[in-house]
Amino acid sequence: MHDTHTDAGELAEYGYQQELKRTLSAWAVFAIGFATISPVVGVYAVVQLGFVFAGPAWIWAVVVAFLGQLLVALVYAELSSQFPVTGGVYQWVRRLGGPRIGWLVGWIYLASAVASLTTVAYLGAAWLYMLFSEGTPSSATHVLLGVVFVAVALGINLLGVNPVKHFLNAGIIAEGVASIAVSVFLLLFVHNNGFGILFETLGAESASGGSALAGFLTALAVAGWAFLGFDATTQVAEETEQPRRNVPRALLRAYLFVALTVLLTGLAVTLALRSPEDAVSGALADPVFTAVTDGLGGWSEKPFILLVLIAFIACAISIQTYIGRAVFSFARDRQLPFSAKLATVGPRQIPYVSLIATAVLASLGLLLGLNGNAAATLIAFGSGGFYFIFLTVAVVALVARLTGRWNPAAGQLRLGRAGLVINVLAVVWLLFEAVNIAWPRVELAPADGSWVQVWAVILVFSALFVAGLLYIVIAKPHTKLPATATSQPATPTPETRHPDPGKVKTS
Template sequence: MSQLKLWQKMIRRENPSSYADKDGKLQPVLGKREMIAMGIGTVVGAGVFTMPGIVAAEYAGPAVVISFVIAALIAGLSALAYSELASAMPFAGSIYSWANVIFGEFIGWIAGWAILAEYLIALALVSSAWSSYFQGFLASFGFELPKFFQASFNLAKGTGFDLFGAIAILVVGVLASRGLRNIARIENWLVVGKIAVIIIFIVVGATAVQVKNWLPFIPHHQTGTHFGGITGIIAGATQIFFSYIGFDTIAANSAEVKNPQKTMPQAIVGTLVIATALFVGVAAILTGMYPYEKFAGNAEPAAWALRESGHLLTANLLSVVALVGMFSGLVALLIGGSRLVYSFGRDGLMPRQLAQLDNAGLPKVATGIITAIAIILGGVFPIDMLANLVSAGTLIAFIVAGLAVLKLRKRADIDHSGYKMPWYPVLPILAALAAFLLLCSLNTTAIYLTVGWLVIGFIVYLFYGSHHS
């Protein structure tokens, strides 16, 4: 392939009417309530039950509350960009499909490849957190798995494979292959239960809060590390950011939404507001109950804090709902990831078999592939490593989204009479810039691995995608 021909393919933009035709077989069965439930099911999953403790111990101390607020403000800008893009282009594949239409094939592929890593790592992370909570719950009744199957590979601890995490993803994969309508109904009830127990945790946990645990609210920065001070707060916001992949999960299902021009913006903004309030409440109470150092390496900090403070019944109730809540997050992540892989196959950037739909209009092949890879990642890789890597793809997607809005307004061939991001072009630019600054604040290991993943994506495109798209 000549360099000129490759460049022409890289900048070739997809016709939006072509995506509308290709996605026409997907059934529009989801309404606003189902989409908000799906978004909260993803965002308020491991993010609320696990990340406040990890981020407090490793980065921000009690100021993890500020980390959540900063992440929410930046995510809010991106949420507005996502709302406009989803309203104008309700296609499966979210940022991948939008970038393909706005910027061309290669930028679309790189954005999609970045968010694919996010889905896979988030699935693995949430399944690991789910397993930790489940084992903690069973331990209160005296049951314990053999050491080898308790967690992912760790030679020093004698663990090798996270059995319960793998089983959770497998069950979710089976459910996702049976259709969205029934899953959406289940998700509605799971989210209601999850929010109720989070509120119970905040109320009960408040009785065990000691103000001294919040002091100093912003720990002193430890030179040469990412802990403490403004550095720790920003680093904490970066780690937390993966939770907001829920926006992409909602958008990935745009082609299966009723009245997307109104439903998508309402679902995305509604998810942001509800999720942020819950995050801040849990983080504040958790760091007030015990010194933040106690949560280091703890994948079930909320339930642990309740048990240690004598609220065993509430701790077990929270563990049960945390299990159910994180399970609903796994469902939403797996569905969003499978629709992204379906989109790759639809466009020939990956084998077209991935875009095959069954008689019910469901991409079962794509669902199976995502399930298998997530089982391997979640079963083998440790949770602290996954938490360290998980935000990069979301940040890259949010950068592309902000820039895409700038270009969208100039496209006469796209009907964007629905929702529009306010204060154009200032807010779209701020959305992209803020996400870029957070991306730059990732630790060195995460940056190197992110660059490595993108290089692999370029190689896949060069030797496969560019020849088959």
């Protein structure tokens, strides 16, 4: 018999032994979520494209994306409170929707996560180049620096959990200075535009055939990237103290804190720009950097670059951390080729083989950068895959909720009657945004890009979907699940799970 009042006992109910060490506090889990979502990475990834397609009104696309993704984050928080198992969406969908759809979701999730690491490394490489050189790096240099980024993130992860925590804390400090402190300064002392500019496009609709609505939808598709990664907290559930309580709280706190910081920074930059028309025309390649250095003075260039670079490195480290755990969870259920090797936990109690494998794949993805500016294509890749996953999880959760397969009231975070409404609204939002992101747009492809790059999201993820289906039919991974991992734990009551007078309840 297992003592189910302990974290190890609860894990045993799901058929797993405690292999990963529980050393992550509530703050450490928050740090992982914060660094993964990353306001600095989010803003820098979307602000330039937002200006080009929607002008200063791009900020409203960020507001819409924030509210829509908040619905999704609440659904994820409920699920993570009830299923405190490393693997996140793969584990949830497998248990609520069945092993086949669980495998397919896990497969596309891994591909999307690797694409997000590639994207962050590609974007961060530009800042690494700026720290030491002027101008723009060649395509080959950009890709090489991206590989260096991935290698640094991997090296720090291989040192173990404690070094990762220290680097993420440094990243949070850098984010706080680079995002919050600088944004507040700009809002208070550097106003070159009135608030009325937030409702103007300044001719940006010309990039979308003269349609302001089409431009806004494109900006909204890009803005979705800024609100990815909050589920990173769920991937370290088995390394977290009191995961039923700490994981969902960290998820929501990280999401809200980052989202509000992104909105603050976006507002500050838009109001501070001396020539927003240049950002719309594309003549101004980096609106954020220009607004900050113009506002603070030329002395701030290198210190600001260093702060942003630290934030990008912390984001890459965090993404590498949770991808490694996702692969580990998949592999220990014998769901991948070479599962035995990928599920290996080293003496530092980390899944080091999974970490190395995903770093190699992310580095290979950087080869896309050899064909000019690949930022928009990479953002579309990552966003498209994650929004497909978000949608699938929300639909599976809704069906399980309505059919009685899932009782959200058994978790420590309970939304009560509002949970059903939130779940329905999340599905509606995700249906819209998933189609919006996948929509083939010439303007998001490189200037000399082929039709393959225009249809990249649909083509790539259709290929992944078909490959996943073929693997299910041929390899039958759902039949290889360990017997202990196929059993469902008894539905808990709130009183039998870590009695905690401070637990969240809204009903």
